[in-house]
Amino acid sequence: MLDDLPPDLGRLLALRVWHAMWLQRIDDKIAALQKREAERERVQRARPAEPEWFVELGIGDGRPPAEVHMGGCYAAAKRRHSVDRDEARRLLASGVRACSHCQPDTALDILDLPTRPALSATAR
Numbered sequence: 001m002l003d004d005l006p007p008d009l010g011r012l013l014a015l016r017v018w019h020a021m022w023l024q025r026i027d028d029k030i031a032a033l034q035k036r037e038a039e040r041e042r043v044q045r046a047r048p049a050e051p052e053w054f055v056e057l058g059i060g061d062g063r064p065p066a067e068v069h070m071g072g073c074y075a076a077a078k079r080r081h082s083v084d085r086d087e088a089r090r091l092l093a094s095g096v097r098a099c100s101h102c103q104p105d106t107a108l109d110i111l112d113l114p115t116r117p118a119l120s121a122t123a124r
Helices: 008-044 085-093
Strands: 054-055 065-070 079-083
Touching: 054 085, 065 079, 065 085, 079 085
Parallel strands: none
Antiparallel strands: 054 065, 054 079
């Protein structure tokens, strides 16, 4: 048997106290991490679900719709309003641009969207 511990009672008790102190520190850290993880999960569960469709709003008076996106699209700006499937289809059919990244027109099975007139090179 390997016996590398000190032979006297005083040093053995000191080692026991030292190890008990470290064990308490480790247990405290584990408890703090478990509490943080539980709080993170609680916040995640309480967060509202991502909308399936949303419209990016323009700038200015009335904030007109500028672009339709699928939920979770990374290319959308912060000015947005969630819409249902029918509203997204109506907006796309009325000429609001479809996002070129998430392609909501493809997901909504819209084949022929009205095209916006191109800006002429002479217009300033």
